[in-house]
Amino acid sequence: LGDELPSVSTEIHKAVESERNLCRLRHPNIVRFLHIAQPEPATVVVFMELLDGRSLERFIDKPLDELTIRDFSEQPPVIHRDINCSNIIVCADNTRIKLIDFGLSIKLEQSVSHMSASTQAPKGTLNFMAPELLGAGESDSVQYSRESDIWAFGCSVFQMASGARPFRGNQSVYQVALKIANSGAPALPDGRSAELRDFYSRCTAKDRRQRKAARELLEHEFLRKNL
Known part of the structure; x- marks a missing residue:
């Protein structure tokens, strides 16, 4: 809220970009990051490979x-x-x-x-x-x-x-x-x-x-x- 909004938005943007980088990884020995979604401005959802x-x-x-x-x-x-x-x-x-x-x-x-x-x-x-x-x-x-x-x-x-x-x-x-x-x-x-x-x-x-x-x-x- 107020003055905090720009810094919070920056942190959220960094988090989203970080997860997008992980979605680009393709290696047989790295867990797959399948998709990233942002249903709300302050909510980031990451879909990952389920490992057994x-x-x-x-x-x-x-x-x-x-x-x-x-x-x-x-x-x-x-x-x-x-x-x-x-x-x-x-x-x-x-x-x-x-x-x-x-x-x-x-x-x-x-x-x-x-x-x-x-x-x-x-x-x-x-x-x-x-x-x-x-x-x-x-x-x-x-x-x-x-x-x-x-x-x-x-x-x-x-x-x-x-x-x-x-x-x-x-x-x-x-x-x-x-x-x-x-x-x-x-x-x-x-x-x-x-x-x-x-x-x-x-x-x-x-x-x-x-x-x-x-x-x-x-x-x-x-x-x-x-x-």
């Missing part, structure tokens, strides 16, 4: 075998900003996965600060946040990027391989940042192949510039070899 399955986190009741880890290792073409096993759905056939929950996602050509202007805290899931988003060795100007998604994907690989979230038991940004600064990403459990260990290390390099791009990871021996 469960989250990868619930699917992992014990460490997964390497064939399953390989089959689930896909990287979608967006900056998602909250990749974790709760935001990956294992479809009912137990062979396909789809990435969901794009509340923090952006188009690739956009850049956004990793700090919220209102909360001054990093967004996303703590256990899966890259070092640069936690202030572990990088400046506050570092932004969300493909590299931060690669780190989060690597943390998802860790959970598939170990059966537990990385940095379990650390409850604060400071604790996780300190653990990463001192020790880097947690080590995979014993018994995992050299190929998986190398694949994981390429996703979780502390220096984001040393992490491999998704296209390079898809060519890695771990994903190409016969298990």
Whole structure:
């Protein structure tokens, strides 16, 4: 009402445009956004694909075998900003996965600060946040990027391989940042192949510039070899 109307209208417009961007996504491992409607000025309705399955986190009741880890290792073409096993759905056939929950996602050509202007805290899931988003060795100007998604994907690989979230038991940004600064990403459990260990290390390099791009990871021996 009154003076608030322009700012509210701007926020609604941003929300609608964001959802329209998601409706343009076409990828076999991304949940489909089918249609967006605006029946009233302040009401936005999004129609999405109905998925029959469960989250990868619930699917992992014990460490997964390497064939399953390989089959689930896909990287979608967006900056998602909250990749974790709760935001990956294992479809009912137990062979396909789809990435969901794009509340923090952006188009690739956009850049956004990793700090919220209102909360001054990093967004996303703590256990899966890259070092640069936690202030572990990088400046506050570092932004969300493909590299931060690669780190989060690597943390998802860790959970598939170990059966537990990385940095379990650390409850604060400071604790996780300190653990990463001192020790880097947690080590995979014993018994995992050299190929998986190398694949994981390429996703979780502390220096984001040393992490491999998704296209390079898809060519890695771990994903190409016969298990």
